[in-house]
Amino acid sequence: MPKLLILGAGTHARVVLDCLRAMGRGGDVLGFVEVDGDRARWGKSYDGCRVLGGIARLASLAKSADEAALGYGANVRRAELASLARRHHLRLPVLVHPRASVSPRARLGPGTQVLAGAVVVTGARLGAGVIVNTGATIDHDCRVGAAVHIAPGAHLAGTVVVGRLSWIGIGAAVREGTRIGAGAVVGAGAAVVTAVSANATVVGVPARPV
Ligand SMILES: CC(C)(COP(=O)(O)OP(=O)(O)OC[C@H]1O[C@@H](n2cnc3c(N)ncnc32)[C@H](O)[C@@H]1OP(=O)(O)O)[C@@H](O)C(=O)NCCC(=O)NCCS
Structure with a gap:
């Protein structure tokens, strides 16, 4: 090996x-x-x-x-x-923990990690060096750019688009189809229901810029 x-x-x-x-x-x-x-x-x-x-x-x-x-x-x-x-x-x-679930119809870029309990669903496309941390889920047809970190227990509904270098905080939830710009930070526990601009930080339910 x-x-x-x-x-x-x-x-x-x-x-x-x-x-x-x-x-x-x-x-x-x-x-x-x-x-x-x-x-x-x-x-x-x-x-x-x-x-x-x-x-x-x-x-x-x-x-x-x-x-x-x-x-x-x-x-x-x-x-x-x-x-x-x-x-x-x-x-x-590509690292996929044996207790993670990755659809054979998802695509993972080089160096991407899907950690214990995480789920990546059909049609999702992840760039290089993405972390899908413990128990996070990325649903169908999401697009996740390079070097994004999806923190533990965060959830992306279907067709969400996340720009490169963004951070989706622990336990955050993102509504289907929402676009998150490059370099954005989504705070822990936020509920993202509208688009997030590049490099913005949003927190709360519903998520608002800070
Ligand atoms: C959003 C975040 C990046 C802001 O960090 P920060 O710039 O250091 O902000 P502060 O801790 O100084 O907080 C600033 C204000 O925002 C509030 N705030 C911070 N994070 C918040 C959150 N997730 N939800 C709601 N409010 C939040 C604070 O209470 C504070 O409010 P105040 O000014 O009324 O007292 C951070 O709190 C966060 O949620 N990080 C994600 C952590 C994570 O996912 N870790 C996983 C590791 S694998």
């Missing part, structure tokens, strides 16, 4: 490790690569997996690896890490 580096050494990196282990790929993981300049983490182990060093070592670490998993929750940084991985000829595998 291809050998794999996890880019990141924080909380989301551990979630990704857990997902890989559940997928039966724990033995393929070479270790974490720390990406925030936090040298105190170098050489430490988290959940039984070692931090191999900082991101500046990627060129040398990549020589023993074939793939990179994106272990970083924040969108802009995750997108940067995806570009860096590609520059070092590391493939970005």
Whole structure:
């Protein structure tokens, strides 16, 4: 099996490790690569997996690896890490937790992660490096741009369109057909019933800009 580096050494990196282990790929993981300049983490182990060093070592670490998993929750940084991985000829595998459900008629871009209990329904199209976090659902025919994060327990009804780098907060709900612009933030627990502009932050029920 291809050998794999996890880019990141924080909380989301551990979630990704857990997902890989559940997928039966724990033995393929070479270790974490720390990406925030936090040298105190170098050489430490988290959940039984070692931090191999900082991101500046990627060129040398990549020589023993074939793939990179994106272990970083924040969108802009995750997108940067995806570009860096590609520059070092590391493939970005799609990760689907064995207890997630993904329709064979959904499409997932490279490096996208569908975590435990999440559901992606028929006709959905997800770009590269998307996180569909624990228990989130993306219903039929949604379009989700690259490096979006759908936080735990958030729900997109059918035909929702989410622009790249947007963040849909924990437990939010988005009405069918609604468009959310690129770089938008939807607050935890919001109910989105009308379009959200690019880079806007909305909160509440119904969701309003703040
Ligand atoms: C919307 C959000 C991004 C705003 O964060 P922030 O800019 O740091 O905002 P603050 O916490 O300073 O709150 C600003 C105001 O908005 C209110 N507010 C913040 N989040 C809210 C939410 N989700 N719903 C309703 N009101 C909210 C606060 O009560 C505060 O109101 P006040 O000015 O009357 O006191 C954030 O609260 C949020 O919901 N993030 C999503 C978290 C998430 O999904 N985590 C998942 C991790 S995987």
